[in-house]
Amino acid sequence: MLWMRIKYRLGLLYKTVLFKLGFGKLLLKDRYGERILVYHGIDEVGETKYNSRFISKVFFEEFIKHITTHYNVISLDDFYQKKFKKDTLNIALTFDDGYLNNYKYAVPILEKYNVPACFYITTIHEKAPYLWADFLDLVSYHTKKKEVILERNLYQKNDKNEFIWNGISMKNVAKALPYDVLKMIYEIFKDDWESLPPKKYEDYWMLMNAQQIKEIADNPLFTIGAHGETHASLVDIPVEEAKKEILLSKQQLEKICEQPITExxxxxxxxNQELADYCEEIGFERLLLVDYNTKKDTKNEASQHRFVMNPYISMEQQLACLLKGSYF
Ligand SMILES: [Zn+2]
Structure with missing residues (x-):
């Protein structure tokens, strides 16, 4: 394990030096291909104390500048139609969750460099302006509470600012909870949430509203896709509930954007297979994953795996890993 970690670090260091010396192109050799990138939040400074979802706008712009100069950055439409260039890396950009910070920081940079992107929106914003994971990350970090009770289970705060019961974090439990129980989490931490200075932390939780989503949908550079209603883990909730989440998020976004939502x-x-089939049944033509579950799934033209961006490494290291297509 230790040797693996040393090897990983040394590999990153070697690649950083290559880039710094201007030999980054050497790494592209034999690394041609296609990648769809996933971003979550873009913020002012790349804050990682709450979670690993935020990348600074400066880093983001530097990265966009680099990939538009050296590689072939294309729309997801072109990606699906395989309009790739040979001898380079073909890249499409996606953003998950629907953060307001995408609208505030990412959109102006994407417009500046004329870079197409797709935004996958969680439609919970009609019920609450945040995702439960972000709510929990923020209150867990700031609260003075050491233990809380949810559904008769006692959760204790650990040194990583997570509330743990029976070895599982509340954040993980929340992935499969129905909305009524999620509201109980809000009640538990209501006072902590209300004492956060809202403006200061807005970048770490606030979701876009309908008007901002519509504005992005109307921009010819961008497309909007669905990402569920409550951001529940769809394979961990009853299948009928999961289908409802998928359908509802499609219908809500179609109403907001006044156009068909097909991603x-x-x-x-x-x-899982049942949910993927259901998505295609109700009119989704593109299914965006992170990793494929099985080899068979790689053959389904509708589904594409994606490369998740990492806020903990330098730009050179990020580029090197992107070229390789993996972090290891
Ligand atoms: Zn998400």
């Missing part, structure tokens, strides 16, 4: 990104990338 679906599975929350957390978790999917």
């Amino acid at each position: 679906f990104a599975f929350p957390f990338g978790y999917y």
Whole structure:
């Protein structure tokens, strides 16, 4: 394990040096191909104390500048139609969850460099302006509470600022909870949530509203796709509930955007065959994953795996891993 970690670090260091010396192109050799990238949040500074979902706008712009200069950045439409260039890396960009920070920071940069992107929106914004994972990340970090009770289970705060019961974090439990129980989490931490200065933390939780989503949908550079209603893990809730989530998020977005919504990104990338079939049945033509469950799934033209961006490494390291198509 230790040797693997040393090898990984040394590999990153070697690649950083190559890039710094201007030999980054050497790494592209034999690394041609296609990647769909996934971003979540873009913020001012690339804050990682709450979670690993935020990348700074400066880093983001630098990265966009680099990939538009050196590689072939294309729309997801072109990606699906396999309009790839040979001898380079073909890249399409996607953003999951529907954060307001996408609208605030990412959209202007994408417009500046004329980069197409797809935004996969969680439609919970009609019920609450945040995702439960972000709510929990923020209150868990700031609260003075050491233990809380949810559904008769005692959760204790660990040194990573997570509330744990029976070895599982509340954040993980929340992935499969119905909305009524999620509201109980809100009640538990209501006072902590209300004492956060809202403006200061807005970048770490606030979702786009209907008007902002519509504005993105109307921009010819961008498309909107669905990402579930409550961001529940669809494979961990009853299948009928999961189908409802998928259908509802499609219908809500079609109403907001006044256009058909034909792309679906599975929350957390978790999917199964039944849900994938259901998505196609109700009119989704593209299914965005993180990793394929099985080899067979790689043959389904509708589904594509995606490369998740990492806020903990330098741009050179990120590029090197992107070229390789993996972090290891
Ligand atoms: Zn998501």
